[in-house]
Amino acid sequence: RNPVIFDSDGGVDDAQALQMLLAGGVVPMAITSVFGNVSLAAATRNLLTVLEVTGHGGVPVYTGAAVPMVQPVIDATHIHGEDGLGGAPRPASIPAPAGDDAVTFLRETFRNSAANGTKTDIIMIGPLTNLALALRLEPAITAGIGRLTIMGATVYGRGNTTPAAEFNICADPEAAAVVFQADIDTIVVPWEPCTTHFISRDAARAMIAAEAPSFVRDFSSALLEHACKTDEFYGGDGKFKYVDPFAIAVYLNPDLVIKTIKASVDVSLALGITRGMTVVDPSGRLGTPMITLVETGDVTQLTAAYKASISYHA
Ligand code: BDR
Numbered sequence: 001r002n003p004v005i006f007d008s009d010g011g012v013d014d015a016q017a018l019q020m021l022l023a024g025g026v027v028p029m030a031i032t033s034v035f036g037n038v039s040l041a042a043a044t045r046n047l048l049t050v051l052e053v054t055g056h057g058g059v060p061v062y063t064g065a066a067v068p069m070v071q072p073v074i075d076a077t078h079i080h081g082e083d084g085l086g087g088a089p090r091p092a093s094i095p096a097p098a099g100d101d102a103v104t105f106l107r108e109t110f111r112n113s114a115a116n117g118t119k120t121d122i123i124m125i126g127p128l129t130n131l132a133l134a135l136r137l138e139p140a141i142t143a144g145i146g147r148l149t150i151m152g153a154t155v156y157g158r159g160n161t162t163p164a165a166e167f168n169i170c171a172d173p174e175a176a177a178v179v180f181q182a183d184i185d186t187i188v189v190p191w192e193p194c195t196t197h198f199i200s201r202d203a204a205r206a207m208i209a210a211e212a213p214s215f216v217r218d219f220s221s222a223l224l225e226h227a228c229k230t231d232e233f234y235g236g237d238g239k240f241k242y243v244d245p246f247a248i249a250v251y252l253n254p255d256l257v258i259k260t261i262k263a264s265v266d267v268s269l270a271l272g273i274t275r276g277m278t279v280v281d282p283s284g285r286l287g288t289p290m291i292t293l294v295e296t297g298d299v300t301q302l303t304a305a306y307k308a309s310i311s312y313h314a
């Protein structure tokens with residue numbers, strides 16, 4: 001496996017995703033934070049919190065972009081809570097960030113990989129701003145990027161933030177356009193399959209209840225309850241949907257993917273009702289590189305990865 005960077009906007013399912021990655025035996029070489037679900041400061045604090053809760057306080061966290069490339073900030077505190085973790089319990093103290101310039105960190109890491117003839121992977125489960133800025137400043141870093149795994153975008157134009165756009169793209173459409181136009185080995189878990197890959201709240205509760213009492217178990221329980229409650233509040237059925245953790249499960253075990261589409265992808269930057277919408281063309285007419293989009297995965301394996309994460313501690 002290549003070394004991997006975990007880039008995230010520190011929301012509820014981002015926390016679950018990081019727990020899943022660590023529980024799957026993959027310790028990221030670094031975490032880069034980005035504005036998105038909550039402010040950059042809150043996102044950074046949340047990612048440091050998960051590291052502390054899981055016993056991985058030594059992983060360096062670099063703070064990244066606080067704002068999108070062009071447009072004003074939108075957030076999703078109505079979904080993830082004011083703190084971004086739905087009020088989950090916090091450890092007494094958390095480590096400090098290792099640095100405040102994630103974009104430089106990305107450039108140096110990918111540049112070094114390219115120079116050494118190696119690759120570094122990156123998982124992105126928030127707005128794509130940090131990588132887009134790095135690519136704009138230093139396009140040659142693509143040579144050092146291994147696999148890019150993204151949670152974001154829509155395939156069929158059914159968005160969650162606007163009728164047409166998914167949050168991670170909608171929060172910084174210009175950044176997403178830069179990333180989809182770059183020549184990188186990319187796999188995307190789009191929004192639509194996230195709504196059809198789930199377990200019932202009762203089944204998730206039962207899994208957590210079966211674990212021995214621990215801080216991390218209570219932390220996982222709070223995240224689960226918040227995710228299900230919010231889903232219900234916004235008209236869903238209260239099931240636990242795999243969103244950011246879906247991307248992690250795919251990264252850990254590509255074999256759980258059942259069906260994919262190969263397509264060129266670009267982003268509508270027009271002002272109006274399509275802004276942030278991804279246009280997905282299996283015929284490749286957009287001229288952007290062909291990438292892989294997940295349509296279906298094995299829910300049993302997703303649930304196994306989630307189960308492994310709920311009480312994981314190093
Ligand atoms: C994405 O946006 C955020 O709310 C989630 O963390 C996920 O990354 C879903 O659209």
Ligand code: CA
Binds near residue numbers: 008009010013
């Ligand atoms: Ca996210």
